Every structure is written in structure tokens, then in C-alpha cells.
Amino acid sequence: MEEKIAFIIGIIMFSSFILLFFGLAAGLFLATFRNIRAAIRGKLSSMEPCRSCGNSVSKTAVICPYCGDNFGQINVVANSIIGSFISGVVSVAGGLLLILGFMEFLRDW
Numbered sequence: 001m002e003e004k005i006a007f008i009i010g011i012i013m014f015s016s017f018i019l020l021f022f023g024l025a026a027g028l029f030l031a032t033f034r035n036i037r038a039a040i041r042g043k044l045s046s047m048e049p050c051r052s053c054g055n056s057v058s059k060t061a062v063i064c065p066y067c068g069d070n071f072g073q074i075n076v077v078a079n080s081i082i083g084s085f086i087s088g089v090v091s092v093a094g095g096l097l098l099i100l101g102f103m104e105f106l107r108d109w
């Protein structure tokens, strides 16, 4: 009886941690896509006139959305793209390790 309860608790713990890791990974990949979009379009805050066409363009924009002029400011945003992408990959790896541990746990019973 007590063993069965421990088994059920184990399954619940593993499932919730696996879901947590994959949820985190999904959020991080979503953040990666948002960062990529922000890198191309620029965030709406802190606008600056484009040096080529004079339209208001975000300071973080890499390319002017009006004339396509390249500002060459990709480094800061690219770092956060890579950072969120790597964190996402690490979370997926953690989730997969948990699944392996879960299978081990199920085999022991």
C-alpha cells in the first residue's frame, strides 16, 4: 500500500518536472523568436530618426523598416537571441534527462 503511494507520488513528481522543463523551453524559444523579430523591426520604445530617410526608427532596430538602411547594431540583440536559444536548448536537454530518469524509475517498479 505504502509502496503504491510512493509510486504514484514519484509519477506525479516526474511528470510535473518534465512539464515544467518543457514549458520553460517553450517560453525561452518563444522569447528567441520575439528577440529575432525585435532585432529586425526594433522595439517600439526609444525612437530615433533614420539617418537615411528621416523616419522614426527604434534605436535597437538593425534595419530601417522604411528604407532598409542597415544600422549594424546586431551585437546586443544577437547576444540575447543566442542566450535565450541556448537556455531553451538546455531546458529541452534537462527535460529529456528527466524522461530518461522517469523511464529508469518505472523500470525499477
Ligand SMILES: [Zn+2]
Binding pocket: 050, 051, 052, 053, 054, 055, 064, 065, 066, 067, 068, 069
Ligand atoms: Zn530609413
